[in-house]
Amino acid sequence: MTALRAQRAQQIADGKAAGDAWKGHGHGLVSTTKNGTPIEPRDLNRYFEALCARAEVRRVRFHDLRHTCASLLHEQGADARMIMEVLGHSSIRVTMDLYTFVRLDSQRSAFDRVGDALRGDGSRPDDDDGTAGVPVTV
Structure with missing residues (x-):
């Protein structure tokens, strides 16, 4: 704000x-x-490219920022309706199908929890964080 x-x-x-x-x-x-007056899309893209170059970050399309925003909101636990409203979509399905993805580390974590649940003891052999024996909810 x-x-x-x-x-x-x-x-x-x-x-x-x-x-x-x-x-x-x-x-x-x-x-x-x-x-x-409204900024012309071509001018906005040129300005954004110059900003990326000045910041020495990987060049991406300006529109890719929408995908990044949606994915980060999703990853931080924002609900689908809130993400939909931020992006201005009329359908949650569009938001979730087109603008979000699950990052690889999140996938690994989810698979680790499934493995823990299948083992039945709620812990992984390499865990030594004091939570051994604590059931894991998947």
Whole structure:
């Protein structure tokens, strides 16, 4: 919320600086050009690519950020309806089928719990964390 408030304050300042050239009234957009108009997709992609290069991070498509957001929310335990609303989908099925995945370490952890349950003792032989004998719920 802090970042959104800061962005809104910047838009208000930009609007005052642009005067009559400001076209942002009524758009309700989070990010705009300096005169308040919607950002062209091609310009957004170029800006994002430059940001990735400057930050020295792997180049990804801007749209891939939606997948990352959905997957991280899912991994942190957010429920499907909340993720659906964040992404603006009309169907939970779209959200869960297209925008989430289970990371490999989460899969390993799930398989380890299945193995523990099948062994029946609730512990793995290599566990020495003091939980040996504690039943595992899968």
